Amino acid sequence: MKKRVFEGGVDYVQILDKDGKVDEELEPKIAGDTLKKMYYHMVLQRKWDRKNMALQRTGRIFTYAPCEGQEGVQIGAMMATEAQDWIFPTYRESYLYHLRGVPLWKINLTWRGMEDGLKLDPKLRMWPAAIPIGTQLPYGAGAGYTIKMRGEKAAVLVFGGDGATSEGEFHDALNFSGVFETPCVFLISNNGWAISTPRKIQTKAETIAQKALAYGFQGLQVDGNDILAVYKYVKEALERARSGKGPFLIEAITYRMGPHTTADDPKRYRSEEEVAYWRERDPIERFKKYLYRKNLLNEEEEKKIEEETQKIVEEEVKKMEEFKPDPKDIFKYQYGGKFALTKNLEEQMKECFGE
């Protein structure tokens, strides 16, 4: 006997094409204010992002992982969450803390080399950005279990890159999440590259989204530069998760316009043509066209947002530069409770500071 024991497939969705034309059948109903807020954040994020590149060049922050080109995935997904949802970002999503009220100057402290940038109230429900690739994925799965155990109506949004899908953690996270049906949405920003390694070297599979099927749940591919598609499907997946229907994988196709980090030179591994192709698919430009067409934005307002965001960025840099870390903090948070400052550490602290 021979019979087919598994069937599966993966869809790709785009709602807003590169010219800002909308697929009316798929167009989500989003309040005008929300759409405007999306635009505002994308613009502010890009201003901040470019500013940070410049700040690094002048030595005022020590490194930075730019997100230009990926604003659609990042803002779209984050705005689809609710306050009770946990977020597990990577270094590339550092702007997203701002959407839960962390000021930009504070986020930048991390890029300036100070732990204080991650001194975040756990009530924000945002994990400190993961630097070791993929590690956040199983932590997100575990956080989903906490939500489940407590019977909360919440979900977890876990970010990751295309490179991260090759790490064992990707497998562990999806496997554990599937088996224990944790309320997790794994959002892979497939930006084509992991430093200089192209997506095709990460996996022979046609899509990353299809990998969900092997773990017993569904995957979807979306145009990551289309904020409407990201918002709509991440929101749907989070709602599914909150209502106890288990995990979901979304692969958002996007592109990192800048270098991997300030230490990287992308000219070594990718062509100008490729970058130009993606420049035409910019997530902000097409969304702007959409807003104009919907009468939610006009030239005057656009200019106002430009000026306002520029001003914010400048002010935040000043605040960042004013902050002074307490050197003794490097000893103080190794342990809590009775080990908070052991005699051993106290002695070393005194030696370090010449007391």
Next chain:
Amino acid sequence: MKAHMVKALNMALYQEMERDESIVVLGEDVGVNGGVFRVTEGLYEKFGRRRVMDTPLSEAGIIGFSIGMATTGLRPIAEIQFQGFDYNAYHHIQQHASKIRNRTRGMMHCPMIVRLPYSGGIRALEHHSDSLETIYIHLPGIIVVCPSSPYEAKGLLAACARAEDPVMFFEPKRLYRAFKEEVPEERYEIELGKANVVKKGGDVTLISWGAMTYLCKMAVEELEKKGIDVEHIDLRTLHPCDWETVVQSVKKTGRCVVVHEAVKTLGFGAEIATRIMEKAFYYLEAPIKRVTAWDINIPLPALEDYYFPDKERIIKGVEEVMKEG
């Protein structure tokens, strides 16, 4: 009641889970089967599968999942079936469990216990018998605990269940059923970070933990008959270590022998000896002696006994140190 270590650990887990609803036990075969060593026996029946989880077979997955739970409000107690298989999970401990408190300047922490049946002496297959406590002691932010008897095991595990940071709980599996002793049925804690002076003495300080403490106790009895008055210290918490107790003892005796099952090179004995040099050098009357496993890969069971320190080697080590100076 009289109990061996497996029973003592089991009682502790049972009581802690009753006391604190946020505790979740997870690992390979810990549920229905009660763990391959039966440490988690009966927990599944009592607390159900949501709190006693049979997981997929992945050490990295178990620890990764646990870190997610621990940093969002639960208190996972994970079992790694054999410590020799924890390397796949080590990066999670090193990169995040140990660092999350400092990274967030105290805003988040990771209260979890990883139970690690470790070392040899039970005639196990290759890769099941390592003693790698040192790789965790090397990590700031991690607590490393190693009980040496049923009584110690229960009290230490109870204390760990209320600790604020990740605990690597090394269980000397050769002691699991080696002997029984009186273990109170009611809950009690043994303070973390505090070494136990097993026996006071004036001639020489003998330092051990885990299964080696058991052997040392026997050696101490024989040495006493030979007229050597040993001060025996069981470290219990290896990290952060109770250096005061160690240093004070050596200042008193002027002699020291450290015993461990790990290999000699960069075993914890190296750190202990150095600390003593830093703090009590002028009190020493003889070089510090390390009685350890040899610097070789651990042999299969047929030749395993050549590898570990035994009672005779401990006695010989102490006698050597007594002859000097």
